[in-house]
Amino acid sequence: MEGDGHVKLIIAAIKPFKLEEVREALTGLGVRGMMVTEIKGFGSQSGHTEIYRGAEYAVNFVPKVKLEIVVADAMAEQVVETIAKTAKTDKIGDGKIFTLDVESALRVRTGEANDEAL
Amino acid sequence: MEGDGHVKLIIAAIKPFKLEEVREALTGLGVRGMMVTEIKGFGSQSGHTEIYRGAEYAVNFVPKVKLEIVVADAMAEQVVETIAKTAKTDKIGDGKIFTLDVESALRVRTGEANDEAL
Amino acid sequence: MEGDGHVKLIIAAIKPFKLEEVREALTGLGVRGMMVTEIKGFGSQSGHTEIYRGAEYAVNFVPKVKLEIVVADAMAEQVVETIAKTAKTDKIGDGKIFTLDVESALRVRTGEANDEAL
Amino acid sequence: MKLTKILPLAAAVIALPSLAVAQEAPAVSDEVVWIFNSLLFLIGGFLVFFMAAGFAMLEGGLVRSKNVTMQMTKNVALFSIAAIMYWLIGYNLMYPLGDWAIEGYFSALFPQVAVLEPVGVALADADDPAYASTGSDYIFQLMFCAATASIVSGALAERIKLWPFLIFVAVLTGFIYPLTASWQWGGGWLSENIGFSDFAGSTVVHACGAAAALAGAIVLGPRVGKYKDGKVNPMPGSNLALATLGMFILWLGWFGFNGGSQLAMGSAGDVADVSRIFSNTNMAAASGAVAALILTQVMYGKPDLTMVLNGALAGLVSITAEPLAPTLGLALLIGAIGGVIVVFTVPLLDKMKIDDVVGAIPVHGFAGIWGTFAVVLTGTSTVGAQVIGMVAIIGATFILSLIVWIILKGIIGIRVSEEDEIAGLDMSEMGMEAYPDFSKG
């Protein structure tokens, strides 16, 4: 079977402690799945220094969580806005959200395709 | 040098214990490389509860493995099917496969491009 | 607000010990952020064997670092070249660089879009 | 051997009638007795010392990985501070040796630092030729004092600031514990007038530490997100292998904790008693673990390792008030009930929104109270005496601790900011991860 609805991939880097909140918000929207990865983030926030055994060193990476969410075109914008709204602390390091086009999606278990696969 | 063959990125979330099987199947197909990441998956499968020191809590994420494989257009479909076939257990949580278009690929060591880079 | 400048996603798999060098080179170029993930790489380099308690076994995956960097179209090529140049050791396993098109980018904290989000 | 002891022997040789007397010639000389007693304290001392490592590993395993560096720091620091404070004022405050400022309540040897016997002291010149070397007693008692602070650190983990915590530790180990302990082990009013009985400290040490922890947990409040809209959100420990190691180390140390509390090993009767104590202590730990294992299996459908660890410790705490008199069968019962108590009281505390990260209050407090009551089962004391003893020590410790906590909170604040807590104390307070090489999931 062929779902004809086009889908998009939304990649977001957010602060780890916001993960749960964002997940709940998205579930509320009807998002039914995502992939979550612990990453080391590099950005404006990075670059403070710590001391270890008397030696200063720069911390170039800060722990972030990366979300990868595939959603139907129709929902994409709403999802981006929801993530932005929820992940926001107005402090540097809040993160970024990127949207990419996906050619096709497939659910392994059922073979459903595209938007039906989500 | 310029490989003109176009390439695609296939992203798949599968059950961890299927990784080895899938890798072997793909190698059989002639896939020569991939990137494997441990992720926390959220989806229909999630949401069972556990008890810790007398308190119930919902487990929202289940461990999954994410595969990122770049292959020549020609192979893409075959690769998706192979992953689907091999990763399938018919139980909820089997995972998803997404295909994205890649503009260009490069092998660092040799400078080969696109399909030749793989 | 709307940044009109188009952006691209560059995905690179490199050797872990090259991470710091690459980061510095990119910062030099003016890249202001990236996402770094520890991955298990599968490719031509893989496949040597080890012995554990008298039993031989094949090591199919080698530790790699994955970089995901979103940059303005204009910079993309330069960034790819810089990564390639810096990550190169001329030994097998140096890695790959892939470029994908990004539809839109957003900075959570400010709401800036596309190239202005970076 | 003193002359007085040779004369009858001499006599015996000449006059047969007095042979009876001759039989009194001691099988173990005073000096050998003194050596054995001191040795018991030295062995007990290093065993109980190691419990500091046990507490550190148990707590380090039960906190989240982002707070492990801090937990290690607290455990090393609290023991060190206890060692200094107990020397500075604690030891003499706890053992007035009959010299009271307020009879039975407050030592007159306060404030005075601990002083040991001179180098190479002769038995005759020893502080107490009938007991053991002062140094051996000092090192043994010091370890008990430090244990009370270890109990507190576990309960308040993952949110309390380092320095306010350490200030509290200084007060607890230098003043609160030695004071309340003096009422019983210093020959104070509880032992002399009330007849309270607490062999190795179910109440004097463990419930005391738990009371201090409870006061702290109330003033400090629960961890961010622990209790949300009426639900309890578990925050699983980051390293259960480490926690298990900690439990085993504590179990090991307990042989010294209870065995050494016999205070003597220089006669057949004393060493046999130490042997009984070893056996009962081991039995109570075992039955506490098994009780928790079975109970969690039955109640939750799956056994809970963290409860099994707590159960073994609860068994140990329960038998601590009377590890000598019970038969092995009774020891099994006492320990098992201790194990049952933790399984029920850990969630109970959560219901009361009192956040005890490692279950220190159920293990050392509730099981300690049970153990103190259990003394009555062996007829060594009365319910009345035990109640008075517990009310006195737990009450005094709780109130004094509460005051100190409130003062600390008012003056310097005892809690890290919410953001720091979420980021983890290791990075926010210490700038150092415990497991920097490993990606957290």
Place this chain on the structure above:
Amino acid sequence: MKLTKILPLAAAVIALPSLAVAQEAPAVSDEVVWIFNSLLFLIGGFLVFFMAAGFAMLEGGLVRSKNVTMQMTKNVALFSIAAIMYWLIGYNLMYPLGDWAIEGYFSALFPQVAVLEPVGVALADADDPAYASTGSDYIFQLMFCAATASIVSGALAERIKLWPFLIFVAVLTGFIYPLTASWQWGGGWLSENIGFSDFAGSTVVHACGAAAALAGAIVLGPRVGKYKDGKVNPMPGSNLALATLGMFILWLGWFGFNGGSQLAMGSAGDVADVSRIFSNTNMAAASGAVAALILTQVMYGKPDLTMVLNGALAGLVSITAEPLAPTLGLALLIGAIGGVIVVFTVPLLDKMKIDDVVGAIPVHGFAGIWGTFAVVLTGTSTVGAQVIGMVAIIGATFILSLIVWIILKGIIGIRVSEEDEIAGLDMSEMGMEAYPDFSKG
């Protein structure tokens, strides 16, 4: 001191000729001897107790991270159950004190719980005034019993269900081990009629545990995917630092295991013997480790830490049957051969598709057999006697265990489902990860 011992002294004073007799006046009184002997057991007891932690850490380090919570639970539970079963029936089944139901084969004191001497017992009223306090003997012997169960848990890790395993442990520690051990250490037929010699238990304890493990491994079968199309798929241990700690703790405990088995410390000869035993035990462990280190380097081109750990333990097991008589040089040889044995037999078991997760059968079984033979090198026994002893104890343990395993398999099943095994026992059976904060790679 008894009158009988004063008379010659008295005599001595009057009659010079009898001075020779006077010299018999003991340098160490009976009571001091009794105290020293009991103390040896108490020290040996807590040292061997700590081996339970050693086994737990060794096994926890050699299993995969998804099975660590379960392995910890098994180790805490098995020790606790052993402590209860040995009290319930084991101790008296193992030590009939001459009171046999079947002469030399089965104690008449079955089923009877262990009973200790009364509080404050006088030497004259002690169960055995010439030996040591019953409590000290009990706690020491109990630890040996628990060790046999620890051996089993390692071999069967990562696939066996918790409760069937624990039921087996109860039978092993309550019945099988005490029974077979009674034949030798209970004054049974092996020691009395055969002259079998096994100082601290290379066979009685270690090979016994290995035999029970072997029976279990056969009935249970290998882990999913361990042996695939003729190839052995290694499943590397998740925490080699923890495994190394476990090995060191076991090494430490072995000083108590072998040293305490001298059973006496109340004379110059006895304490000197304990010293010899400490030295030989340490030497055998060291040479076992070095032998494995060199051998793996030579055979595989890279040294294998897990084999080095096994090698040290094999050295310890090898010297356990006779740690007293050998010179340090012979101890080195005995231990080194033990180390060589594991390096060769670990892969051998794999060839036979017997999946022993931590190498318990090679270490405790094969090295134990070697050590039992090695006794002959010191002339303490004959090959014949040693063979009979091993066949009897290993054979009986293997057969009895096999029966129990088969019954358990038939009635309740002993193995988790394949899916649960792949998911890991921690989540499937316990619902609790050992290292939840860390992403597995």
Place this chain on the structure above:
Amino acid sequence: MKLTKILPLAAAVIALPSLAVAQEAPAVSDEVVWIFNSLLFLIGGFLVFFMAAGFAMLEGGLVRSKNVTMQMTKNVALFSIAAIMYWLIGYNLMYPLGDWAIEGYFSALFPQVAVLEPVGVALADADDPAYASTGSDYIFQLMFCAATASIVSGALAERIKLWPFLIFVAVLTGFIYPLTASWQWGGGWLSENIGFSDFAGSTVVHACGAAAALAGAIVLGPRVGKYKDGKVNPMPGSNLALATLGMFILWLGWFGFNGGSQLAMGSAGDVADVSRIFSNTNMAAASGAVAALILTQVMYGKPDLTMVLNGALAGLVSITAEPLAPTLGLALLIGAIGGVIVVFTVPLLDKMKIDDVVGAIPVHGFAGIWGTFAVVLTGTSTVGAQVIGMVAIIGATFILSLIVWIILKGIIGIRVSEEDEIAGLDMSEMGMEAYPDFSKG
């Protein structure tokens, strides 16, 4: 009891005047004294043995995860090799018992293996009826020898090849340490002619190990990337919980290290002295930790756990040269200064581009030197004597080690390739990860 000691007693009975003499009848018989002394060594022996585990955990926790398997292998192997070399030549090289090849400088008992007293030796036939069993002395002294090698392994971690390191260990434990130690503890020129004083080995053991480590660190060079364009790049330890455990185990072992060095426990004076030593040792460790805690807080704004661990160890090393004479107050001072020293000297070494992975040189070297000077504070020795002793032992060890390191470097090379070092020694040299299940971040 010997006849000579009965006569006065007999006399006492008849002649009153000689009653005074009668009082000389010993309270503790020679045999009991000998048993107590031997027991002290046995207990000290297993406590100091456990320090091998302490060093392993401390180092395993302070290296990066990619080098943990190698660090574990080195620690197990170095102890095992030390055990063999000390038996082979070390023990008799260190204790000539007055039989010198070069008076006061080189034992005539070289090369000779260690030989223990025969089984069941009688006191009269003991090697030294006034001391302790040879086996107990041997096992105790052996542990000190192994400690020097453990010190080296930490400093040179993460870059040195396994086998060259182990060859050095063999030379250090078989020859260098026993030789220099014989000058002091073997009754050599330092103790006899100079009057150098080093109770338990601040210099003889710790500074000696540090000197060998320093020589190695210089020849070996720093880790790749440690010092880049004038900056120091920290390489954080991978497991601070493990490092903390290691510190606690070392602290525990130190009770045996210093307490056992009293060499006697058979009189009130001796056991009281051991008690003093326990108390002072504990105090110095505590104050060292607290000093480092406060100092790092003040200097860096955040306390540094790794420095606190080093501080406690520095306190222990500092008190080791004279743990008996100081009051508790002085012990506190000595330990605290030790703690301060590490906080300042760890960065100092880095400035000199000497890469000491775990701070072994500051802890065992600089604090050891301080401790050796501190002896003067108690009037037990003179500055001059202490300086000569340190120059002799540290100088000789440094030069001999330097020669061995240079030879090893020249012949087989001591360092892994840069690529292997970056990949980590575990995979490149051992082909085995310590934590294979966890993804490194």
